[in-house]
Amino acid sequence: xxDAHMKGSQMKDPQMKGSQMKYYKNKKLxxxxxxxxxxxxxxxxxxxxxxxxxxxxxxxxxxxxxVLKSGTRIQFYFRANKSxxxxxxxxxxxxxxxxxxxxxxxxxxxMRLLKTEIKNxxxxxxxxxxxTEKIKRVYSDFPAQIKCYINPIDMxxxxxxxxxxxxxxxxxxxxxxxxxxxxxxxxxxxxxxxLTIANMLAEKGIPYxxxxxxxxxxxxxxxxxxxxxxxxxxxxxxWEHRGMMDDRDYARQAVFKxxxxxxxxxxxxxxxxxxxxxxxxxxxxxxxxxxxxRFV
Numbered sequence: 001x002x003d004a005h006m007k008g009s010q011m012k013d014p015q016m017k018g019s020q021m022k023y024y025k026n027k028k029l030x031x032x033x034x035x036x037x038x039x040x041x042x043x044x045x046x047x048x049x050x051x052x053x054x055x056x057x058x059x060x061x062x063x064x065x066x067v068l069k070s071g072t073r074i075q076f077y078f079r080a081n082k083s084x085x086x087x088x089x090x091x092x093x094x095x096x097x098x099x100x101x102x103x104x105x106x107x108x109x110x111m112r113l114l115k116t117e118i119k120n121x122x123x124x125x126x127x128x129x130x131x132t133e134k135i136k137r138v139y140s141d142f143p144a145q146i147k148c149y150i151n152p153i154d155m156x157x158x159x160x161x162x163x164x165x166x167x168x169x170x171x172x173x174x175x176x177x178x179x180x181x182x183x184x185x186x187x188x189x190x191x192x193x194x195l196t197i198a199n200m201l202a203e204k205g206i207p208y209x210x211x212x213x214x215x216x217x218x219x220x221x222x223x224x225x226x227x228x229x230x231x232x233x234x235x236x237x238x239w240e241h242r243g244m245m246d247d248r249d250y251a252r253q254a255v256f257k258x259x260x261x262x263x264x265x266x267x268x269x270x271x272x273x274x275x276x277x278x279x280x281x282x283x284x285x286x287x288x289x290x291x292x293x294r295f296v
Contacts, residue, residue, distance in 0.1 A: 030154040032234050033132055036125065043121040050114045057107045065090070065101035076101075157231045161207045164229050171211035172223050183210075191243050193275070193283045194225060200288050201228065206296050214238070216264040228273075230296050237295060238266055239273040246278035 066077040066087050076098050077087030090097055132154075139147065140156035147159075155163075174180055180188050183198040187210045194210075201208045207229040214222045226239035240257075244250040258268070266272050273295055277283040 029152070029160075029234070030135070032232060036128075036130070036132065039121050039124055043118060043125065046114055046118050046121070050111060050118065053107050053111055053114070057104065057111065060100060060104040060107075063101065065098070065105055160234060161229060161231050165207050165209070169209065169212045171209075171213070191241070193241055193243060193277060196283070196285060197226060197239065197241065197275075197288055200285070200292060201226070201296075204292060206292065207231065208239075216260075216266075218264065220260075222261070222264075222266075228296055235271065237271050237273060239275070241283070242274065242276040244278070245276045246280070 062080070064079050064082065066079050068075040068077065076090040076092070078090050078097070078101070079087040092098070136154050136156045136159075139150060139152035139154065140159045142150065152159075174188050174190065179190060181190070181192060181195040182188055183195055183202065185198070185202050187198060189195050189198055189210060198208065198210065209227045211223045211225065212227045214224065214227070216222050222238075224238035225241050228237045228239055229235075230237055238261075242250075242254050245254070258274070261272060262268075268274060273291060275283050275287065275291065
């Protein structure tokens, strides 16, 4: 018998099927980038740094320092300006003057470099800002009837999530005789905690699949309780809920499974979430909320 979550994945997008769906699945899309967000953050940081450095520079005394190196010896000379080719010798005991003028010299060099980087970032942001979003919109602005004929190189987060959700899969069969709970989306899950996880993900608009098979590097098939899509990074995160950790055999198998997943590049804290509970210590909704906020 076909599970409810398998039916939904097959029927949501009738226009994307057969070779078209296979092509979508295999085609490499542009990797998400935070280039402009990072450029804007860097520009603000540099501008603040330049402003603070200029204020300090203005307080510095007039004149510049000239450093004369001879072998391992270093001598310091005070010069009134850059055209001054001589200068007055500064004794090494006059640490304050040496430190003040060296700091001024350092700040002068740094300010010039800061201004250069600020200029380059402003040029980047003024000319190219939002280009990545425009590339996505080229595909996403097409009507649905046209999209199915196009193999995109990038698309909006909404389109990516929609197509990810519509890739068909066959989950593990759920027995009619065991506990079964129906989620708000109509998926059938095996426990109350899984029901809560599924409903909270759906409530927050986070795409997920229940017991979607993943073939591991060793050829074995892994059925994570939830495969969650981090839409912004286009990254799949696997969520395993361990519901009987007070059962010794169950706990032993859980540890063995975790070791197996690690060998297949599914790493806790990176692309794997694990929640646990016992018969006397259930998983709390506040814990689920915190995990979703932190990882997705």
